[in-house]
Structures are given as C-alpha cells and as structure tokens.
Amino acid sequence: MKAWLICIDDTDDIGTKGTGEIAEEIAAKLAPREPQDARPAITRFVTRHQLFVHPDIPYTSHNSAMCFQVDTDLDFAEIKAICITHLKQESAPASDPGLAILDLASDYDVERLISFGQQAKVEVKTKEQAYALAAELGIDLSEHGGTGQGVIGAVAGLGLRLSGQDGRVKGQLQLGQQADETKVIEVTVAEALALTGLQAVISIDGEKLANDQLLTLKGKIKAVFTQHQFALLVSSEQGLWRNATQQQLKPY
Known part of the structure; x- marks a missing residue:
C-alpha cells in the first residue's frame, strides 16, 4: 500500500458543488471506508489552503486549493483515471480544474515544493512556473477544462500541506x-x-x-x-x- 498526496483547485463556480466536496468524493472513491469504520482515516481529511487574492488571479470566492492524502493499493494509472473521471463529471462548466498527484515515497525536493506553496500565498504565480516545478519534482500535474489555471493552486496546495503548518480541515x-x-x-x-x-x-x-x-x-x-x-x-x-x-x- 502506498501513500499519495492529491490536490485539486478551481473546480467550482458560484452556486455549484464546492471544490472541497469534490475532493472528499475523490478521496472516498480512492480509499473507501470499511462498513464498520465510524470515522475516515485521519490522513484522508481534506485541508483547505488559502492562496493569494489578487485582481490578476481568477477565482470563485476565496482562491483556495483542497488537498488530501490517500493510502491505497491502486496504482498510479488507476488513481489518476478515477480523479479525472470525477473531476470531469463534477466540475462546473465555467471552472478551470487542476490536478496534482504526488507519490509521497518518491525522491522530491520537499523544501522547493513548500517554498512554491508559501510564495503562492503572497504573489501571483503562473502555469508555466507550476508545470516547470512539477516536472522537476516528479509531480503529475494536469488540467481538465477551461484555462487550466487550477494547476497553480494544485501544486501550491501540495506544498502548503507538506509544510505541516497550513490549512483548515474541511467541515x-x-x-x-x-x-x-x-x-x-x-x-x-x-x-x-x-x-x-x-x-x-x-x-x-x-x-x-x-x-x-x-x-x-x-x-x-x-x-x-x-x-x-x-x-x-x-x-x-x-x-x-x-x-x-x-x-x-x-x-x-
């Protein structure tokens, strides 16, 4: 069983299902609870990470990314397919969804990832910067509609979660x-x-x-x-x- 950190951003619009709810649904599909489980595994709590609010950044209401960890026997291809299918099914038509998937056992520069997340809280980042960092660190990053602007928040959310000092638990x-x-x-x-x-x-x-x-x-x-x-x-x-x-x- 492997541990994965997954983050999504920019899946909603005013009056539609929130990104946090969509994240919870994906987490449940990837690591369903046993019938006797009263509570979800703590690692699967979805955390909301606040990003920079600026006129140059399009967002629905608060510009926040949603991140969660899953421990699963599914392989990477299965994980990504489930995420994409659900994002395409549930994301708002006017949204710009981004998806980031990180194998927590892989060899990646956690400090660089944390730094990107912290910078995204105070400055405008670009898709090009997000893709470049993801490629260097071995993060699978993909966009699934609209401008795909959500890839920025998806990478940033991974870094903020890994900092261990950021994020409110959804709900x-x-x-x-x-x-x-x-x-x-x-x-x-x-x-x-x-x-x-x-x-x-x-x-x-x-x-x-x-x-x-x-x-x-x-x-x-x-x-x-x-x-x-x-x-x-x-x-x-x-x-x-x-x-x-x-x-x-x-x-x-």
Missing part, C-alpha cells in the same frame, strides 16, 4: 452540538480526540494540551493542520480553553 467538528450551535459543550482533550479522530488539541500559541485538560466549546468548531497534525485549535479565555474564533483561524 465542522460535531461533538454533540448538531442541533444547537449556541450550546456549550464541556469535554476533556481525550474525549474530543476520541469523538473527532483528530490527533491533538493545540493552543494558538503552539502549546499541545494534555489529555485531561477540559475544553469549553461552542458554535462552529473547526480543525486545522498544524505541527504536522490534525488539531483542534483553542485559545485561553478567562481561564477556560475555548475553540478558536474565526479571526484566530484566519492564518490557516
């Missing part, structure tokens, strides 16, 4: 508050990890909380990818550990 965490987001939930770190499948609870200052520490959570509860872990981000407020606010999540 909200459910810890018993589904019916009422105003409900306050008190759980220990150990209980929160067991309920969500996350790897850690980490403060906005980078502190990893102990399993017995109590969390006081409310509203939309989001996870991030930080310190190379899928984590619930929290902050200390009046002596209580609370889930991070929208503003505190913004750097991710």
